[in-house]
Amino acid sequence: EVKLQQSGDELVRPGASVKISCKASGYTFTNYAMYWVKQSPGQGLEWIGTIIPLIDTTSYNQKFKGKATLTADKSSNTAYMELSRLTSEDSAVYYCAKLGARDYWGQGVMVTVSS
């Protein structure tokens, strides 16, 4: 069974950074791209970027360049997204997802930016 288990919700100060994890199981982690998606409160969905663990290649939505950094640890089948210089605009739920003809999504991580 494919499963994407994300880390817990975060409360962070403005200006700080946060790193979210997404542990994959049930499939060959390196063979499939991992996508990251943002959902702002009461809003729709935005694609942040994608990483291909096998070759450590990343692709970002221009809007999130400089904000999000995607990495992957092949030894632990875990993908990471770091968000930097956080502001209230970054308060949202963040999902990791294995997209394709067979889709799987993590449960989401709520990041709240507040002093």
Added chain:
Amino acid sequence: DVVLTQTPVSLSVTLGDQASISCRSSQSLVYSDGNTYLKWYLQKPGQSPQLLIYEVSNRFSGVPDRFIGSGSGTDFTLKISRVEPEDLGVYYCFQATHDPLTFGSGTKLEIK
């Protein structure tokens, strides 16, 4: 960026009736390999989005045949026949043909 315009914004449907959602793209979604990477998702309250339809008209495993995707080029439709209580939520179209990948703004389905 490709803009996906979903209509209506919200939909109130009687149980057992049909619902129809439109997704219109600002550019053709036919990729260079001939495929059209248009998907439909349902996000139920408090849950992650779940895939209903991929490549315009293919139902994901386990999705009831009440859900029918159709369309081509720039115009796409999701029809839900015989709406059931578990169908409530927000429906999104999504395109993976062009970079950046984009979602529609969503259609909220409510049960009358």
